[in-house]
Amino acid sequence: MPIPNQVNKGSASQVLRELIIELEKNRNLLENALISKIQLEREIKETENAIEETENLEEGGSVYKVVGNIMVKKGKEETINELKDRIHALKIRHKENESVIKKLQTRIKQLEERIMAEQRRMRTPQPV
Numbered sequence: 001m002p003i004p005n006q007v008n009k010g011s012a013s014q015v016l017r018e019l020i021i022e023l024e025k026n027r028n029l030l031e032n033a034l035i036s037k038i039q040l041e042r043e044i045k046e047t048e049n050a051i052e053e054t055e056n057l058e059e060g061g062s063v064y065k066v067v068g069n070i071m072v073k074k075g076k077e078e079t080i081n082e083l084k085d086r087i088h089a090l091k092i093r094h095k096e097n098e099s100v101i102k103k104l105q106t107r108i109k110q111l112e113e114r115i116m117a118e119q120r121r122m123r124t125p126q127p128v
Contacts, residue, residue, distance in 0.1 A: 016118045023111040030104040033097055040094045044087060051083045 054063055054076060063079040064071045074082075 012118060012122050016115065016122065019111055019115050019118060023108065023115065026104055026108050026111065030101065030108060033101045033104060037094065037097050037101065040090055040097060044090045044094065047083050047087050047090065051080055051087070054079050054083065 057063065057076055059076075061076065063074045063076055065074050065079065065082075066072075
């Protein structure tokens with residue numbers, strides 16, 4: 001028959017392993033979310049620059065949009081409206097991404113605290 005302390009330590013180490021695995025998964029998710037944030041910010045900036053350049057075109061100036069394998073001539077106002085719509089969509093995605101990042105950071109902090117508590121509990125001698 002196993003000694004109770006050994007059973008407790010065995011199950012405690014399993015809990016600790018599971019917490020560490022969950023922590024690593026959340027860290028990977030956070031890393032991916034941060035990469036997405038950077039990409040979204042870059043896309044927003046590029047689109048804002050495209051709007052500025054399009055607005056600076058002379059009246060009657062041509063704007064071309066790549067659609068698949070061809071380039072299509074577009075109107076200046078139509079192009080600006082499409083770009084503004086794109087920025088709006090990108091900003092929504094960016095805001096959602098920020099929310100995910102905050103939740104992941106909170107979850108990671110909670111997991112780190114639980115792991116530290118579990119490690120302290122494992123080091124503390126259990127009464128027989």
